[in-house]
Structures are given as structure tokens and as C-alpha cells.
Amino acid sequence: MGIDDMTRKAQQFLGDEKVQNALKSEKAEDVSDRILDGVAGAVNRVTGEKHTDKVEKARAEADKRVGNE
Template sequence: MGFDDIVGKGKALYEEHKETIEDAVKSDQAEDISDKLLDGVADFAKKVAPGAADAIDDVRDNVDKAVGNE
């Protein structure tokens, strides 16, 4: 099975379950998990690049808007 076959199967599965996936991404559970994950990644990034804290917070907030329900 080649890469194109795997990508094709992934696309087909996504299309078949698109509504369920979108509902899951916008759920309360996804919001809780994404907040914890994004906070951890942002905190780590601030330790590595403390001068970029504002930009890191902006990126974190933009990503958070795309996942969950808040």
C-alpha cells in the first residue's frame, strides 16, 4: 500500500465521518483537553523563547479558537 493509497483512505474515512469528527472537535471534552495541551506547549515555548511571550500567547489563543467550544 503506497502513500497515496493511505491518504485516499484517510480522506474517504474523513468524508464518511465528517459530521461526527466536527462535533467531537467542538465538544466540551475537546475544549478541556486542548486548553491543557495548549497551556503546556505555550509555557514550554515561553521558557525556550521568553522574549516571544506575547506572540506565543497570540498563537495559543488563535489555535484555541479552532478547537473546542469556547
């Protein structure tokens, strides 16, 4: 399977109504919040918290894309 095939299958998967509904669920919101909090915390530790404003802005933008809040 080539990269084009994988890309097409991923787009089809993400375009499915059931998948979209799952991504907008409360469970997805809870999971994504935990993951985003962990990633933001790790980035802040690695950067010595020099870019916390940018990290929080990126975290907030990502959070808008997954879950229901």
C-alpha cells in the same frame, strides 16, 4: 499506503460530522486548553519568555480551532 492515501483518509476522517462534533465538544475544549497551555509554557521557557506576546497570539488562534470556546 502512500502519503496521498493517508492524506485523503485523514481529510475524510476530519470531514465526518461526528468527528467535527467531537472536536467542538466541551471535553475537546478542556483537553485542548491543557495541551495548548503546556505547549505555550514550554515555548516560553525555551525562548526565555522573549516572545510571550507572539506565543499567546498563536495559542489563542489555535484555541479557536478546537473545542467550543
